Amino acid sequence: MNLYELLRHSTKEHPEKPAIIADKKITYKELIYEVSMIAEELHKFGIEKKNRVGIILSNSPFYIALSYAIWANGACVVPISTDLTEKEALDIILSTNLKAVISHKQLPYAQVNNLKPADGLFHDYYYFYSHEITPNHAHDHLNMAFLRFTSGTTSASKGVILCHETVLERISAANKVLKINTNDNIIWMLSMAHHFTVSIVLYLTNGATITLCKNHLAGQVLETINREKGTIIYATPFHLKLLSENLSSLNLASIRLVISTAMSLSANIAEKFYSRFSIPITQAYGIIEIGLPCINLDAPPGKINSVGKVLPDYEIKLIDPNNPHETNPKKGEIFVRGPGMIDAYYSPFKPRNLIMKDGWFATGDLGQFDEEGNLSIIGRKKDLINIAGMKFFPQEIESIINKHELVKESISYPLRHDSLGEIMQAKVILKETSAHNEAIIREIMQLCKNNLAPYKIPRKIEIVTTIPKTFSGKLKRHYPAIGM
Amino acid sequence: MMDRVKIEQELVEFFSTKETLDPTSLISEDTNLIEAGLDSMIMIELLLFIEEKYGFWIPEAYLTEEIFKNIKALSTSIIELSNNKNI
Numbered sequence: 001m002n003l004y005e006l007l008r009h010s011t012k013e014h015p016e017k018p019a020i021i022a023d024k025k026i027t028y029k030e031l032i033y034e035v036s037m038i039a040e041e042l043h044k045f046g047i048e049k050k051n052r053v054g055i056i057l058s059n060s061p062f063y064i065a066l067s068y069a070i071w072a073n074g075a076c077v078v079p080i081s082t083d084l085t086e087k088e089a090l091d092i093i094l095s096t097n098l099k100a101v102i103s104h105k106q107l108p109y110a111q112v113n114n115l116k117p118a119d120g121l122f123h124d125y126y127y128f129y130s131h132e133i134t135p136n137h138a139h140d141h142l143n144m145a146f147l148r149f150t151s152g153t154t155s156a157s158k159g160v161i162l163c164h165e166t167v168l169e170r171i172s173a174a175n176k177v178l179k180i181n182t183n184d185n186i187i188w189m190l191s192m193a194h195h196f197t198v199s200i201v202l203y204l205t206n207g208a209t210i211t212l213c214k215n216h217l218a219g220q221v222l223e224t225i226n227r228e229k230g231t232i233i234y235a236t237p238f239h240l241k242l243l244s245e246n247l248s249s250l251n252l253a254s255i256r257l258v259i260s261t262a263m264s265l266s267a268n269i270a271e272k273f274y275s276r277f278s279i280p281i282t283q284a285y286g287i288i289e290i291g292l293p294c295i296n297l298d299a300p301p302g303k304i305n306s307v308g309k310v311l312p313d314y315e316i317k318l319i320d321p322n323n324p325h326e327t328n329p330k331k332g333e334i335f336v337r338g339p340g341m342i343d344a345y346y347s348p349f350k351p352r353n354l355i356m357k358d359g360w361f362a363t364g365d366l367g368q369f370d371e372e373g374n375l376s377i378i379g380r381k382k383d384l385i386n387i388a389g390m391k392f393f394p395q396e397i398e399s400i401i402n403k404h405e406l407v408k409e410s411i412s413y414p415l416r417h418d419s420l421g422e423i424m425q426a427k428v429i430l431k432e433t434s435a436h437n438e439a440i441i442r443e444i445m446q447l448c449k450n451n452l453a454p455y456k457i458p459r460k461i462e463i464v465t466t467i468p469k470t471f472s473g474k475l476k477r478h479y480p481a482i483g484m
Numbered sequence: 485m486m487d488r489v490k491i492e493q494e495l496v497e498f499f500s501t502k503e504t505l506d507p508t509s510l511i512s513e514d515t516n517l518i519e520a521g522l523d524s525m526i527m528i529e530l531l532l533f534i535e536e537k538y539g540f541w542i543p544e545a546y547l548t549e550e551i552f553k554n555i556k557a558l559s560t561s562i563i564e565l566s567n568n569k570n571i
Contacts, residue, residue: 418541455528
């Protein structure tokens with residue numbers, strides 16, 4: 001099957017209904033027409049089944065149409081966030097062997113790596129394609145829809161492959177509780193490079209409308225919601241904090257659901273939002289390898305830190321890492337099993353059955369259930385950092401810092417931040433003591449700015465003489481408590 | 485005393501590096517940042533930049549279209565908020 005067919009089905013059912021509202025309203029009929037035009041253009045440029053096509057664009061109706069057009073050709077979407085540096089984007093382009101890239105800007109290294117610029121329907125954007133791509137047969141049997149890196153780069157992360165059938169399973173499971181339907185108008189504020197399956201695809205498959213706000217400032221968002229009669233807000237805690245601080249008299253009368261995702265929601269933001277709008281925020285727990293196994297739809301103010309009960313189609317169990325044989329521990333690592341799980345990791349290739357034993361996925365998050373079966377995320381076992389919903393590994397920062405000729409080793413770690421969840425800092429050990437620490441720190445900082453997306457750059461770098469290590473010699477990492 | 489001209493220069497420099505802003509126009513003190521394409525990610529980077537450079541986090545209640553009308557308006561807000569750091 002193909003997700004493009006699901007959009008065609010929605011279009012047959014509701015051709016004149018708005019699918020997307022941005023600068024103008026775009027009906028389902030207009031959207032499918034745009035998709036077919038782009039698909040034809042992609043085909044002319046040689047895009048075929050099984051090809052991988054990169055998208056480096058900001059949110060827009062074109063982003064959505066382009067994704068479906070790629071699927072219409074049987075090819076796979078590879079989202080590449082616009083926040084990444086050129087080097088980070090190029091790492092993905094090369095390691096995923098892309099047939100083409102559609103980008104909002106020039107890629108200066110593209111020609112060096114066999115990607116040639118082209119013209120045509122993409123006159124507002126830059127289009128690069130490759131005549132020759134190295135065959136990679138490991139994935140040939142997969143009906144790939146998405147290939148997304150868990151942190152947006154290849155370093156210390158793995159490409160998550162989701163097939164068309166998997167995405168359909170995922171959105172069907174989520175919609176048993178979300179009940180997205182043709183009466184819904186979702187106010188969209190997330191990055192499409194990071195959120196698309198159990199969201200954009202879910203909404204369009206079920207005949208809903210997606211409204212892209214002109215900007216994410218609270219006044220504009222509230223005006224849009226009231227004008228377009230939005231029914232669902234889907235945003236990060238940062239966006240919800242902006243809304244909760246709004247001083248106008250605009251309300252959310254048409255809204256039936258406010259979903260917070262991408263990072264943990266603080267009690268402070270949840271309480272302020274409820275006080276302003278009298279609508280509770282629903283926290284959702286989603287992971288790219290799994291989908292959306294938990295949503296806090298009960299969401300009474302007293303359960304703010306919870307991500308709610310497990311969705312009907314999923315199972316969750318906790319395993320205490322210190323006592324793995326204990327059954328039903330109070331706290332432990334969260335394991336999830338259910339429909340729509342990851343099909344494979346891209347490279348090194350690892351299929352689903354080898355990633356998960358008996359279908360259980362180890363999330364790396366630590367959780368606990370209350371007496372009513374509501375799950376709370378209380379910490380993490382894995383190293384993943386989350387800054388305002390942008391996820392990455394600290395090793396990405398350390399690998400850049402360690403490139404400095406005077407650096408022996410480094411560790412980067414998050415600190416709590418009221419608005420963003422976390423911000424990064426780093427400690428560095430030099431190969432030799434120096435009287436010029438300030439200058440060295442400035443050089444390291446510049447190295448980070450040249451090679452890392454802005455949100456990954458440490459806000460402070462400190463030169464130290466020791467960094468704690470575990471018994472096995474690994475860097476000892478500490479993370480702030482989650483859900484504060 | 486904060487130097488308005490210096491702040492505006494620093495802000496112009498900051499926004500000039502943001503590639504998702506409208507590439508067809510040069511960023512100047514009069515550029516309407518909203519119309520140029522200011523999005524959540526650039527806003528977060530800006531808040532971090534201001535916190536690092538001028539020593540405070542702009543409260544979310546102050547993040548309105550007015551403050552982003554242009555760089556002059558933004559620099560005025562930075563100076564006013566900096567003078568009143570009990571926010």
